[in-house]
Amino acid sequence: MKIALPFFAIAAIVAVIYSGVKFYNLQIFFGIVLPYICFTLAIVGFIARIIRWAASPVPFHITTVCGQQKSLPWISHSKIESPTTGMGVLLRVIGETIVFRSLFRNDRASLYKDKSRVIYSSDKLLWAGALLFHWFLFIIVLRHLRLFLEPVPYWVITLQNMDGILETTIPGVYISNVIVSLSVLYLILRRFRSRIRYISLPADYFILFLLGSIILSGILMRHIYRVDILDAKAFIMGLIYLKPLVHEGLGAMFYVHLGLVSVLFMYIPHSKLMHMAGIFLSPTRNLKNDSRMKRHINPWGYPVKEHTYDEWEEEFKDALKEAGIPLEGEDVRLRQ
């Protein structure tokens, strides 16, 4: 059920867009109205979410570290793992962002052969899969710039030629498409393993199926259901300059691809894809480990009206004496 629900949700989206374009000529809705709505919702939602995060107080540095903190001069200090300077933090966040350093330490608990004890072993496959997936997805996004930039910059063409260096068929197979497809497949299959399936939610599958269907529709559009690239670019240029026009040469697969991307955009602010911003805003990553070097004053601190025990005792002195309770103010032994 957890897998079937998101699967059929994606299937329904694809079916609605495909049949809408193919049989009811709703190109204007799925090609123009839907992308505009989704893009606007994505930007507004994204900013709103960031502002909400930014407004939450971080009164104290809660850095998580896995290196020696700065202490005595003869103890070597791990400057990136336990940063005390802005530069250290910057390097740490950059390392996290571009090579996923903390995921590199990912490990996996399993039972030893005779099931006598639990052992923890390194699990680099997820790190490698995630790294390949993200980087090649980035290359794919950059490749799409040829449909957004006129004239096409030289570096985009170079990137594209390097990506298609295998020159297999015409049109050529891109290395990035193969790697991203395989890594999404790995990320999906990984969730089918019993222990990870147990902690997976429909949203986890939904996002993977959504990405998978976007990649699949893109590949189909390139290799099987051909789209006139000229019309595609003219259409996109029309969209970004608010002069949208429906072009003939765009098949239903183009609208499916565009529609799925629109859904992805709309979904970003409400999904775990917000990790793209969250990675920069994690207080355990982006703060200095200087809790023991610097006093952090409570930002909400205000002068509290105090009422000490001495004052209280003074106030009820008579009543306390009458009840026979020893007074700290008079009995020296109680004050030691």
Next chain:
Amino acid sequence: MVKIIIGLICLLIILFSPVGYNVITGRTGYIPLLKTPQYQGDCVEGTIYMRKRHMEVLERWRNAYVRDGIKRYVSINGIYNISLTGTCLKCHSNKAEFCDRCHDYGGIKPGCWDCHHIPEIKAEK
């Protein structure tokens, strides 16, 4: 908070930079126009088919001619010699105003001219 707002502004600038790029280059509404100066009858296949799949036709032609020795292409429009220079370029004689227009627009660098020579444009207006 200030840093986060700077970050958000950077994100928006990156996101909308393609819009600015085309405004700077002044080609926001550019659509390539093709010229076929020496029109000599129908193309080997229909226009829409050729627009989407000419590269596949050319690849099939190359494989047919070079590997299998097939020299004729039969389509609904007639029988044609399999030859880029002898058939295609007879009508589409101006590479710069035909091939390159769309290829540049779509950022495509086809390998045709690695082997084939670029036809000289006949001086006629």
